[in-house]
Amino acid sequence: MKALLPTGDPAKLVAYGEVDEPRPAPGQALVKVEAFSVNRGEVFRLHGALPSVGLRPGKDVAGLVVQAAADGTGPRAGQRVVAHPPGGGWAEYAAVDTDRLAVLPDAVPTVAAAALPLAGLTALRLLRTAGSLAGRSLLITGASGGVGHYTTELAVAAGARVTAVSATPERGRRLAEFGATVVQDLAAAGGPFHTVMESVGGPSTARALALLRPHGELIWFGQASRRPATLDFFAFFDGPSCAAVRHFHYEDFPEPYALDLATLVRLVAESRLHPEIGRLADWSDTASVLADLHERRIAGNAVLTTGP
Ligand SMILES: NC(=O)c1ccc[n+]([C@@H]2O[C@H](COP(=O)([O-])OP(=O)(O)OC[C@H]3O[C@@H](n4cnc5c(N)ncnc54)[C@H](OP(=O)(O)O)[C@@H]3O)[C@@H](O)[C@H]2O)c1
The missing domain is CATH 3.40.50.720 (NAD(P)-binding Rossmann-like Domain)
Known part of the structure; x- marks a missing residue:
């Protein structure tokens, strides 16, 4: 499958590459990634990363479950979800632990959901x-x-x-x-x-x-x-x-991500939280969006879409 991989080149931090499709563990759902967002922390890591490190960026994704978790936890195939995997989300598919997923109601568009995880959590x-x-x-x-x-x-x-x-x-x-x-x-x-x-x-x-x-x-x-x-x-x-x-470190909390993601999704569905999407682009533009984020040219979140 297609994925964005670090180049080690500060002028173009990521480029498309081919990687194996993820094989989900029993507690993981396979998600077809339709949109993802990028974060300053990821830009920092990419500036220091070399391709040989094997970094697979991507912590904020939204899309469709194409294969439910084999252990019976989490969403069914066909449900739309938002997810916060530890990496690997800037790709066509991501395998995500079901305690890092929340189901999206009709009221929450996939693009808005993709802007939620890291910044919202x-x-x-x-x-x-x-x-x-x-x-x-x-x-x-x-x-x-x-x-x-x-x-x-x-x-x-x-x-x-x-x-x-x-x-x-x-x-x-x-x-x-x-x-x-x-x-x-x-x-x-x-x-x-x-x-x-x-x-x-x-x-x-x-x-x-x-x-x-x-x-x-x-x-x-x-x-x-x-x-x-x-x-x-x-x-x-x-x-x-x-x-x-x-x-403060957002990872250092006892609550599972799924619970807090569900809260963020509920607040958006109730119009009590409004993702501010300062940039929406196709994922082929990710490298230039990362440069714009780094240079403070984007307010709010930047979201990249993988579909047509
Ligand atoms: N501790 C944690 O667990 C945790 C989790 C997530 C994020 N973070 C950190 O929290 C911060 C905000 O994250 P974010 O995702 O909201 O980042 P962001 O979208 O890039 O926003 C950071 C803001 O900082 C402002 N800024 C002021 N001086 C700056 C400078 N010299 N260089 C760059 N930006 C400058 C910029 O606003 P103006 O241009 O308007 O001044 C920019 O919009 C980042 O430092 C990130 O690494 C920490």
Whole structure:
């Protein structure tokens, strides 16, 4: 079957190649991939990857079950699903553990579903980590990306006063429609905030931390700039005294992906969550879409389709 494989060339990160069709294990369904989304983390990995590493990218897929799991778990053949396999999803078919799948109702289009897994799971779990946000102030940096859009919509719905940072007003347009106050620089963010969700790195981390209230919490979930942060113990006394910095990894949760994927699907079906698809293209364009994601030319999620 056809699959996108790493090239090791930063100018064209992936290219079509031929690989064996996956042979599902007893607890896996075989999914015909109709759409998938791409994420910044995958771009980072591809920039460091060589073809010889055998990396098979692709964690966010949606499509049709063509073979149900042999152990009787999960969806039936013919059902549409969204899935979060650990890799291998940028291909015609993917074998996926049934505890990483959720069935799609008619109300949720396949393309919208493909934008859900990694970014949506991260947003849902960021909110779970933050605890109750009702009436609380929340600052989100790097908010114009896939995670930021979901997090903003969910946090506003949970009753938070959300301030979101985006590079331009246009990149923050949907965030404002979701109810966030959108700023282009942390200097304009105001505060102090009960909670900060930081994913830019470099100087952004210390600057965002300085906007916390005493005893507030910074949830540190990424480093989009790839630049490490420097923190000054003594700067905490100027505002965020006794604040907590909490490292976040969306994989490190007890809930099965299937459960949280089903929640995301339900929220979309009920029009309470709106995937922001900033780019929709055929999967033959994946390399250029990855370059655009890397260069911050896409707001929200990018989705690639495999069909006609
Ligand atoms: N910890 C976890 O478990 C976990 C899970 C998923 C994702 N992540 C991380 O969370 C972050 C957001 O993920 P995502 O999928 O939403 O990524 P994304 O779609 O690429 O969004 C990241 C945003 O960061 C902003 N940004 C600010 N400074 C940047 C810089 N120097 N370089 C690149 N981007 C910059 C960009 O917005 P503007 O151009 O508008 O500033 C961009 O839209 C990423 O760092 C990702 O690696 C972590």
